[in-house]
Amino acid sequence: MAVLPIRDRAGNTLVDFRVVAEGDLTRLSEQVPMPASLVVVAHDGAVLMIFDSRRKHWELPGGMREPGETARQAAVRELREETGIHAEDLTFAAVAEFGLVRPERRELLAVYRVQLRVVPPLTVNDEALDFRWWPPTQPVSDDMSPLDAEIARRAEMLR
Structure with missing residues (x-):
C-alpha cells in the first residue's frame, strides 16, 4: 500500500481513503462535492480494470452520478453500462x-x-474498450491509473 497522497501523470492526487458509514455520504457531499462512484469488482484474487476509451488507461469501473441519483445507484448503473x-x-x-x-x-x-463467484461475459462498449483482471499484489503498469490501483488495493484490504 502506498503512502498518500499519490499523484498520477496528469497531476491529479488521491489525497485520502476513508472508511465511513454509507449513511454519512449525504453529509460529506455537502462539504465536498461527490459527483461519482467507483466499483471494485473482485474475483479469484484479482480486480477488474477497464481500458477507458477517453483517458486511454486501465481504471476501475464507475462514473458520474446523474441528477437525483444516489452514489449507490450510480455505482450499479455505471457497472452495468461499462461492463455488462x-x-x-x-x-x-x-x-x-x-x-x-x-x-x-x-x-x-x-x-x-x-x-463475484463466477465472471459473467463482459461487454466491450464505447467507454470500456477492453477488460483485464489485475491482482492488487502486482505492480502498477504505466498504462494503469495509479490512483484507481491504490483504491482497489485499499478496498480489497477491507474485506
Missing part, C-alpha cells in the same frame, strides 16, 4: 478524496465492492 455486470448487492467500502487539476478542485468518490 448486473450487480445490485454492492458493498459500500469507503470514500476516496481527490485533488484534481483540470479544473482545480476537490472531490469525493464513493467506493463500492462486489465479489
